[in-house]
Amino acid sequence: MDNINKPSEPTEPSALEVQISAQDVYFQYDSTDGTPPKEVLHGISMEIRKGEFVALLGHNGSGKSTMAKHMNAILLPSGGKVYVGGMNTADDDLLTDIRRTVGMVFQNPDNQLVATIVEEDVAFGPENLGIPSPEIRQLVDDALKAVGMYEYRRHAPHKLSGGQKQRVAIAGIIAMRPKCIVFDEPTAMLDPRGRQEVMETIDKLKNELGITVVLITHYMDEAARADRVIVIDDGKLLIEGTPREVFSQIALLREHHLDVPQATELAQYLRSMGYDIPEDVLTPEECARAIWAAKTSGQ
Amino acid sequence: MISDITIGQFMPGKSFIHKMDPRMKIIVMSAMIVFVFLAKNLMSMGLMTGFVFLSMLLTRVSPRMYFKGLKAIWFLVLFTAVLNMLYLRGDHVLFQWRFLTVTEEGLWQSGFIAMRLVLIIIISAMLTYTTSPTDLTAAIERLLSPLKLFRVPVHELAMMMTIALRFIPTLLEETEKIMNAQKARGADLESGGMLKRAKALIPILIPLFISAFRRAFELATAMDCRCYTGGKGRTRLNVLRYKFRDVFAFLLVAGLCAGIIYLNTLAPALVR
Amino acid sequence: MALIETHDLRFVYGKGTPFEKVALQGANLAINEGEFIGVIGHTGSGKSTLVQLLNGLLKPESGQILLNGKNIWEKPKKIRDIRFQVGLVFQYPEYQLFEETVYRDIAFGPMNKGIKGKDELDRIVRTAAEFAGLKESLLEKSPFDLSGGEKRRAAIAGVIAMEPKVLILDEPTAGLDPRGRDKILSRIKEYRKKTGSTVLLVSHSMEDIARVADRVLVMNHGNVEMFDTTENIFKQGQHLAEIGLKVPQVTQVFLELKKLGADVGTDVYTMDYAKNAALQYLRGSRTEGGEAQ
Numbered sequence: 124m125d126n127i128n129k130p131s132e133p134t135e136p137s138a139l140e141v142q143i144s145a146q147d148v149y150f151q152y153d154s155t156d157g158t159p160p161k162e163v164l165h166g167i168s169m170e171i172r173k174g175e176f177v178a179l180l181g182h183n184g185s186g187k188s189t190m191a192k193h194m195n196a197i198l199l200p201s202g203g204k205v206y207v208g209g210m211n212t213a214d215d216d217l218l219t220d221i222r223r224t225v226g227m228v229f230q231n232p233d234n235q236l237v238a239t240i241v242e243e244d245v246a247f248g249p250e251n252l253g254i255p256s257p258e259i260r261q262l263v264d265d266a267l268k269a270v271g272m273y274e275y276r277r278h279a280p281h282k283l284s285g286g287q288k289q290r291v292a293i294a295g296i297i298a299m300r301p302k303c304i305v306f307d308e309p310t311a312m313l314d315p316r317g318r319q320e321v322m323e324t325i326d327k328l329k330n331e332l333g334i335t336v337v338l339i340t341h342y343m344d345e346a347a348r349a350d351r352v353i354v355i356d357d358g359k360l361l362i363e364g365t366p367r368e369v370f371s372q373i374a375l376l377r378e379h380h381l382d383v384p385q386a387t388e389l390a391q392y393l394r395s396m397g398y399d400i401p402e403d404v405l406t407p408e409e410c411a412r413a414i415w416a417a418k419t420s421g422q
Numbered sequence: 423m424i425s426d427i428t429i430g431q432f433m434p435g436k437s438f439i440h441k442m443d444p445r446m447k448i449i450v451m452s453a454m455i456v457f458v459f460l461a462k463n464l465m466s467m468g469l470m471t472g473f474v475f476l477s478m479l480l481t482r483v484s485p486r487m488y489f490k491g492l493k494a495i496w497f498l499v500l501f502t503a504v505l506n507m508l509y510l511r512g513d514h515v516l517f518q519w520r521f522l523t524v525t526e527e528g529l530w531q532s533g534f535i536a537m538r539l540v541l542i543i544i545i546s547a548m549l550t551y552t553t554s555p556t557d558l559t560a561a562i563e564r565l566l567s568p569l570k571l572f573r574v575p576v577h578e579l580a581m582m583m584t585i586a587l588r589f590i591p592t593l594l595e596e597t598e599k600i601m602n603a604q605k606a607r608g609a610d611l612e613s614g615g616m617l618k619r620a621k622a623l624i625p626i627l628i629p630l631f632i633s634a635f636r637r638a639f640e641l642a643t644a645m646d647c648r649c650y651t652g653g654k655g656r657t658r659l660n661v662l663r664y665k666f667r668d669v670f671a672f673l674l675v676a677g678l679c680a681g682i683i684y685l686n687t688l689a690p691a692l693v694r
Numbered sequence: 695m696a697l698i699e700t701h702d703l704r705f706v707y708g709k710g711t712p713f714e715k716v717a718l719q720g721a722n723l724a725i726n727e728g729e730f731i732g733v734i735g736h737t738g739s740g741k742s743t744l745v746q747l748l749n750g751l752l753k754p755e756s757g758q759i760l761l762n763g764k765n766i767w768e769k770p771k772k773i774r775d776i777r778f779q780v781g782l783v784f785q786y787p788e789y790q791l792f793e794e795t796v797y798r799d800i801a802f803g804p805m806n807k808g809i810k811g812k813d814e815l816d817r818i819v820r821t822a823a824e825f826a827g828l829k830e831s832l833l834e835k836s837p838f839d840l841s842g843g844e845k846r847r848a849a850i851a852g853v854i855a856m857e858p859k860v861l862i863l864d865e866p867t868a869g870l871d872p873r874g875r876d877k878i879l880s881r882i883k884e885y886r887k888k889t890g891s892t893v894l895l896v897s898h899s900m901e902d903i904a905r906v907a908d909r910v911l912v913m914n915h916g917n918v919e920m921f922d923t924t925e926n927i928f929k930q931g932q933h934l935a936e937i938g939l940k941v942p943q944v945t946q947v948f949l950e951l952k953k954l955g956a957d958v959g960t961d962v963y964t965m966d967y968a969k970n971a972a973l974q975y976l977r978g979s980r981t982e983g984g985e986a987q
Contacts (some may be wrong), residue, residue: 234640246659385943411950606805628792
């Protein structure tokens with residue numbers, strides 16, 4: 124994947140570190156009933172750097188899922204270009220290489236599992252790639268251990284909890300040794316325990332395996348864990364920055380029907396009331412400490 | 423009700439039979455089903471029955487599971503046996519009442535038929551109890567692969583079977599959920615005549631179909647993401663390889679066949 | 695007299711099989727007319743079993759459910775009538791839509807109930823649609839052409855249209871974006887205000903429960919763990935955390951503050967309340983429960 128066939132425009136040296144690059148992407152869904160095609164992405168550009176954890180936010184219908192599906196050539200742009208590790212997603216010959224580089228995990232864990240036994244399911248990707256059997260065994264075992272589901276390798280997927288199923292789905296992707304995984308609302312259908320399991324797994328992928336993570340979510344506490352947050356609205360990029368930078372824009376986010384973490388909102392309110400509290404508070408602990416500090420210094 | 427059916431359920435284990443190559447299991451067990459029909463007198467039937475029961479114990483699956491499987495169809499066994507008993511005529515009448523006649527020949531015949539049914543059920547249960555659906559599909563795919571020469575899409579069929587097996591429990595669960603949801607809206611599924619009941623199924627079937635299509639669509643996308651492009655160039659996690667135990671099982675069953683044929687010649691046949 | 699009462703309500707799944715599991719082990723509770731009850735507990739705590747027992751979809755293993763003082767299983771053949779009085783909206787209810795138009799789908803429940811008059815049916819359907827925040831123009835559309843949030847609300851309208859005395863919603867906001875979630879919660883609040891119905895909202899989201907409920911029922915391992923006013927429940931953040939439930943972020947802020955040694959109350963569970971309490975603390979006056987909203 125290192126022989127980068129680099130696009131012409133961005134020439135800075137950091138471009139080598141780019142995992143996914145979307146350049147001025149337009150996309151429209153063709154209608155089936157004769158109405159004019161509906162454009163969902165209106166010229167959107169973004170870069171995902173290697174090893175980064177990026178959260179993609181936006182309300183339903185903002186185009187964020189459509190954008191995500193461009194990242195491994197499930198959808199192809201109707202205008203603009205998407206490059207994955209330098210490979211143009213529109214190049215049909217590179218399809219397998221692209222999908223091996225960028226894996227995808229979806230919302231409903233049930234609808235991603237193919238086989239009746241956990242380890243057989245995890246093996247599905249490597250089998251498709253034609254990897255020899257002994258190597259598949261190694262890949263499958265490693266992947267299941269990475270998500271903490273190794274003891275369940277002989278179980279039937281339908282008997283697992285939602286969080287466990289989703290971890291198996293993640294194992295199925297990492298068994299293909301991708302450079303990047305795009306998660307499309309992986310926790311939306313899970314209970315709080317399942318959400319936590321999946322989020323811990325995602326953190327682990329990023330920190331221990333060095334996998335680039337793109338996470339689409341509605342949960343702001345999940346987005347707060349990211350290195351960078353990109354907010355999409357109406358098929359365009361609204362803002363991007365570190366979680367602290369983005370969440371401090373409460374008014375803007377509200378206007379676009381997005382939440383902010385309650386801790387951030389509370390801190391900003393107190394700041395607006397004249398107290399010495401930083402505006403980029405993210406977690407309850409930080410918020411409590413900031414209030415405590417403001418109180419004790421004020422006395 | 424649905425959960426009462428145990429035939430077709432896989433019970434993981436580590437027995438000799440569990441560890442056999444699924445292809446050999448299919449071959450050997452199909453052969454055994456044929457041999458059940460070869461046994462014609464008490465001696466050969468005795469050998470066959472003994473062989474089946476011994477193999478059953480070898481699977482280390484609790485015999486209770488097999489009897490539970492039999493329970494589901496004991497009525498069928500009994501019904502066939504009684505029908506045969508009354509239908510078949512012979513020279514040695516044992517019992518007669520109005521138009522009902524029971525002969526010795528009829529009794530033997532029906533006994534054998536019942537026994538054959540029981541053995542066949544145990545053999546099939548043995549296959550499914552000890553072989554995971556995935557192994558079974560893989561074995562069928564491999565056994566049928568010569569048909570590829572005749573352009574039969576063997577891999578695709580096997581893939582369809584795997585997916586069906588994977589989604590049956592999910593869809594059963596979903597059916598129950600939808601039924602409950604419609605019941606909560608006052609749908610009456612339990613009363614009325616045939617037509618009314620059939621009509622009452624519409625609110626269940628439509629959501630079920632829509633959900634199945636949605637699942638199929640999402641699954642197809644997920645499979646694309648995992649680089650699935652059909653059977654060409656695919657490898658497998660578990661490669662099927664015949665081992666010594668498979669050869670042994672094969673020889674054992676061949677011996678069984680010879681034994682049955684030999685024992686058949688020692689005494690007159692009790693069954694046609 | 696309470697509207698709903700349960701006495702030693704017990705339920706077991708898969709009775710007599712190796713998979714037998716006690717889902718509810720003797721629940722006693724009383725719900726009054728017009729209350730807004732939040733129900734929380736993690737998966738497997740028995741909360742979904744409880745709500746299905748309340749409308750007669752499941753039959754208790756032992757114990758009783760009284761609706762207006764009458765045992766709902768007194769006449770098992772009449773159990774369908776109970777389902778019209780206790781409306782239950784399942785999780786992901788949009789998957790139960792099946793009719794050609796939204797209008798006809800909403801009418802399914804009332805028609806099963808036996809509403810025949812065309813005018814009355816029309817009134818009921820339109821009222822229910824309005825409660826659910828569905829525009830008139832959507833009624834003649836196919837339910838499958840609606841957006842995710844609209845589908846969900848159409849399905850909720852289908853239950854509201856049975857004009858139940860009690861409305862139970864199992865995770866009505868699951869999987870929706872913040873906008874869809876806010877819309878559904880505000881519609882439910884509005885419905886309850888206008889009709890005075892009793893509402894039970896099952897949710898994993900403490901933030902949601904905190905926003906709407908008068909009283910909160912906490913389920914744990916098939917038992918009623920706590921059942922008290924929302925304020926009193928969130929005061930026990932530590933206890934909630936122990937049984938694996940997550941308190942709202944603002945409550946966490948105050949729990950942390952207390953840990954640091956600040957003299958603050960921990961019964962803070964909504965944003966407005968938190969803002970007031972934090973201001974009072976910073977200004978130097980001790981925060982007391984006081985007015986929440």
